[in-house]
Amino acid sequence: MNKAFTKERDDADDAGDDEDASLPPLPAGTRNYITPAGYTRLRAELLQLIDDERPKVVETVSWAAKNGDRSENGDYLYGKKRLREIDRRIRFLTKRLDIAEVVDPSLHHGRDQVFFGATVRYVNQRDEERTITIKGVDEAQSGRGEVSWVSPIARALLKARVGDELQVTTPGGLETIEVVDVRYPAPS
Numbered sequence: 688m689n690k691a692f693t694k695e696r697d698d699a700d701d702a703g704d705d706e707d708a709s710l711p712p713l714p715a716g717t718r719n720y721i722t723p724a725g726y727t728r729l730r731a732e733l734l735q736l737i738d739d740e741r742p743k744v745v746e747t748v749s750w751a752a753k754n755g756d757r758s759e760n761g762d763y764l765y766g767k768k769r770l771r772e773i774d775r776r777i778r779f780l781t782k783r784l785d786i787a788e789v790v791d792p793s794l795h796h797g798r799d800q801v802f803f804g805a806t807v808r809y810v811n812q813r814d815e816e817r818t819i820t821i822k823g824v825d826e827a828q829s830g831r832g833e834v835s836w837v838s839p840i841a842r843a844l845l846k847a848r849v850g851d852e853l854q855v856t857t858p859g860g861l862e863t864i865e866v867v868d869v870r871y872p873a874p875s
Contacts, residue, residue, distance in 0.1 A: 713824055714837055718788045720803050725826030726789050733780040741773050783825055793874040799849040801869055803836050807844055808868040816867070821845070 713719055721729070744766055751763035792804020801807055806820045820833045821841045827833040834841050843855045844866065852865045 713786075717837070719783060719786045719823065719825070720790050720836055721787045721823035721826060722804055723789055723791055725823050726784070726787055729780055729784055729787075729825060733777065733784065736773055736777050736780075741770070741777070744770050744773060787823075787825075793872045796871045796873055798871065799869050801844045801847045801866065803845075804871060805844075806870045807866060808870075809844070809864045809866050812863045 747762060748766035748770060751757075751760050751766055754760055754763075757763045790803050792802070795802050795805065801821070803821055803823075806818060808816065808818045810816045818832055819840065820831075821836050821844070822833045824835045824837060827835040827838075836842075836845070839857070840855055843853050843864075847853055847866050849866050849869055852863055855862050855864055
Protein backbone atom coordinates (compact mmCIF):
# COMPACT_ATOMS: atom_id res chain seq x y z
CA MET A 688 0.00 0.00 0.00
CA ASN A 689 1.19 3.49 -0.77
CA LYS A 690 2.41 5.42 2.27
CA ALA A 691 0.18 8.35 1.31
CA PHE A 692 -2.89 6.36 2.34
CA THR A 693 -1.75 5.31 5.78
CA LYS A 694 -2.06 7.24 9.00
CA GLU A 695 0.79 7.72 11.37
CA ARG A 696 0.12 6.72 14.98
CA ASP A 697 0.11 10.35 16.23
CA ASP A 698 -2.44 11.41 13.61
CA ALA A 699 -4.81 8.60 14.58
CA ASP A 700 -4.55 9.43 18.28
CA ASP A 701 -5.10 13.16 17.79
CA ALA A 702 -7.87 13.03 15.21
CA GLY A 703 -10.50 11.24 17.30
CA ASP A 704 -9.66 12.74 20.67
CA ASP A 705 -11.77 15.89 21.12
CA GLU A 706 -11.83 15.73 24.90
CA ASP A 707 -9.23 17.74 26.77
CA ALA A 708 -7.40 15.49 29.23
CA SER A 709 -7.21 18.26 31.85
CA LEU A 710 -11.00 18.60 32.18
CA PRO A 711 -13.37 15.88 33.32
CA PRO A 712 -16.21 14.87 31.03
CA LEU A 713 -19.73 16.02 31.83
CA PRO A 714 -22.06 13.37 33.22
CA ALA A 715 -24.50 12.10 30.59
CA GLY A 716 -27.72 14.10 30.37
CA THR A 717 -26.51 17.03 32.48
CA ARG A 718 -26.13 20.66 31.63
CA ASN A 719 -22.82 22.45 31.47
CA TYR A 720 -23.36 25.04 34.20
CA ILE A 721 -20.79 27.82 34.21
CA THR A 722 -20.43 31.23 35.86
CA PRO A 723 -20.40 34.38 33.71
CA ALA A 724 -16.67 34.85 34.45
CA GLY A 725 -15.91 31.25 33.46
CA TYR A 726 -17.87 31.60 30.21
CA THR A 727 -16.02 34.83 29.39
CA ARG A 728 -12.65 33.18 30.07
CA LEU A 729 -13.38 30.14 27.87
CA ARG A 730 -14.76 32.33 25.08
CA ALA A 731 -11.67 34.55 25.22
CA GLU A 732 -9.43 31.46 24.96
CA LEU A 733 -11.41 30.22 21.94
CA LEU A 734 -11.20 33.57 20.16
CA GLN A 735 -7.48 33.86 20.93
CA LEU A 736 -6.86 30.44 19.41
CA ILE A 737 -8.92 31.22 16.29
CA ASP A 738 -7.79 34.80 15.72
CA ASP A 739 -4.17 34.78 16.88
CA GLU A 740 -2.48 31.46 17.52
CA ARG A 741 -3.88 29.31 14.69
CA PRO A 742 -3.10 31.83 11.89
CA LYS A 743 0.51 32.16 13.14
CA VAL A 744 1.00 28.39 13.14
CA VAL A 745 -0.61 28.06 9.69
CA GLU A 746 1.79 30.71 8.39
CA THR A 747 4.79 28.87 9.87
CA VAL A 748 3.64 25.52 8.42
CA SER A 749 3.07 27.11 5.01
CA TRP A 750 6.53 28.66 5.05
CA ALA A 751 8.12 25.38 6.20
CA ALA A 752 6.31 23.39 3.50
CA LYS A 753 7.90 25.57 0.83
CA ASN A 754 11.37 24.68 2.11
CA GLY A 755 11.45 21.25 0.52
CA ASP A 756 11.68 17.83 2.16
CA ARG A 757 8.87 17.78 4.73
CA SER A 758 9.89 14.47 6.34
CA GLU A 759 12.96 16.05 7.95
CA ASN A 760 11.65 19.59 8.37
CA GLY A 761 11.29 20.28 12.10
CA ASP A 762 9.29 23.48 11.64
CA TYR A 763 6.83 21.66 9.42
CA LEU A 764 6.48 18.57 11.64
CA TYR A 765 6.15 20.56 14.87
CA GLY A 766 3.80 23.05 13.22
CA LYS A 767 1.48 20.29 11.97
CA LYS A 768 1.44 18.71 15.43
CA ARG A 769 0.71 22.06 17.10
CA LEU A 770 -2.03 22.74 14.54
CA ARG A 771 -3.73 19.45 15.46
CA GLU A 772 -3.54 20.38 19.15
CA ILE A 773 -5.05 23.81 18.49
CA ASP A 774 -7.82 22.38 16.32
CA ARG A 775 -8.65 19.78 18.98
CA ARG A 776 -8.86 22.50 21.66
CA ILE A 777 -11.02 24.68 19.37
CA ARG A 778 -13.45 21.77 18.80
CA PHE A 779 -13.57 21.05 22.53
CA LEU A 780 -14.20 24.68 23.52
CA THR A 781 -16.81 25.13 20.80
CA LYS A 782 -18.73 22.07 21.99
CA ARG A 783 -18.54 23.11 25.65
CA LEU A 784 -19.59 26.70 24.96
CA ASP A 785 -22.48 25.53 22.75
CA ILE A 786 -24.00 23.56 25.62
CA ALA A 787 -23.01 25.99 28.38
CA GLU A 788 -25.73 27.33 30.63
CA VAL A 789 -24.52 30.54 32.25
CA VAL A 790 -25.71 30.86 35.85
CA ASP A 791 -25.13 34.07 37.80
CA PRO A 792 -24.44 33.14 41.45
CA SER A 793 -25.07 36.72 42.60
CA LEU A 794 -28.82 36.10 42.10
CA HIS A 795 -28.70 34.11 45.37
CA HIS A 796 -26.86 36.84 47.33
CA GLY A 797 -28.01 36.91 50.94
CA ARG A 798 -29.42 33.37 50.98
CA ASP A 799 -28.30 30.68 53.40
CA GLN A 800 -29.00 27.75 51.06
CA VAL A 801 -26.30 26.20 48.85
CA PHE A 802 -26.74 26.57 45.09
CA PHE A 803 -24.35 26.69 42.13
CA GLY A 804 -21.74 29.42 42.64
CA ALA A 805 -21.89 29.41 46.45
CA THR A 806 -18.83 29.73 48.64
CA VAL A 807 -19.44 27.28 51.45
CA ARG A 808 -17.60 27.00 54.75
CA TYR A 809 -18.07 23.67 56.50
CA VAL A 810 -16.55 21.73 59.36
CA ASN A 811 -16.01 17.97 59.51
CA GLN A 812 -16.25 15.60 62.49
CA ARG A 813 -12.56 16.23 63.34
CA ASP A 814 -13.31 20.00 63.66
CA GLU A 815 -11.33 20.75 60.48
CA GLU A 816 -12.78 23.73 58.67
CA ARG A 817 -12.73 24.06 54.88
CA THR A 818 -14.05 26.63 52.44
CA ILE A 819 -14.95 25.74 48.86
CA THR A 820 -16.65 27.49 45.96
CA ILE A 821 -18.92 25.45 43.71
CA LYS A 822 -18.19 26.18 40.05
CA GLY A 823 -18.60 24.66 36.60
CA VAL A 824 -16.71 21.59 35.40
CA ASP A 825 -14.68 23.69 32.94
CA GLU A 826 -13.68 26.40 35.41
CA ALA A 827 -13.11 24.79 38.83
CA GLN A 828 -9.52 24.93 40.08
CA SER A 829 -8.92 22.79 43.15
CA GLY A 830 -5.77 24.72 44.08
CA ARG A 831 -7.95 27.80 44.60
CA GLY A 832 -10.54 25.98 46.71
CA GLU A 833 -12.98 25.58 43.82
CA VAL A 834 -14.83 22.34 43.15
CA SER A 835 -16.97 21.23 40.25
CA TRP A 836 -20.70 21.07 40.87
CA VAL A 837 -20.56 17.35 39.92
CA SER A 838 -17.97 16.50 42.60
CA PRO A 839 -19.14 14.38 45.55
CA ILE A 840 -18.71 17.20 48.08
CA ALA A 841 -20.65 19.68 45.93
CA ARG A 842 -23.44 17.14 45.27
CA ALA A 843 -23.77 16.59 49.02
CA LEU A 844 -23.81 20.34 49.76
CA LEU A 845 -26.26 21.44 47.07
CA LYS A 846 -29.58 22.60 48.58
CA ALA A 847 -28.24 22.31 52.15
CA ARG A 848 -28.65 25.25 54.53
CA VAL A 849 -26.48 26.75 57.25
CA GLY A 850 -26.57 24.40 60.25
CA ASP A 851 -27.38 21.26 58.24
CA GLU A 852 -25.35 18.12 58.95
CA LEU A 853 -24.62 15.98 55.90
CA GLN A 854 -23.07 12.61 55.14
CA VAL A 855 -20.34 12.69 52.48
CA THR A 856 -18.62 9.67 50.98
CA THR A 857 -14.87 10.26 50.92
CA PRO A 858 -11.94 7.97 50.03
CA GLY A 859 -11.54 7.43 53.79
CA GLY A 860 -15.17 6.38 54.22
CA LEU A 861 -18.37 8.12 55.28
CA GLU A 862 -17.82 11.51 56.88
CA THR A 863 -20.23 13.89 58.59
CA ILE A 864 -19.91 17.60 57.84
CA GLU A 865 -21.81 20.65 59.06
CA VAL A 866 -22.50 23.71 56.92
CA VAL A 867 -21.24 26.77 58.81
CA ASP A 868 -21.58 29.60 56.27
CA VAL A 869 -22.88 30.19 52.74
CA ARG A 870 -21.90 33.26 50.70
CA TYR A 871 -22.55 34.50 47.19
CA PRO A 872 -20.92 37.35 45.28
CA ALA A 873 -22.73 40.68 45.53
CA PRO A 874 -24.76 41.69 42.48
CA SER A 875 -22.85 44.06 40.21
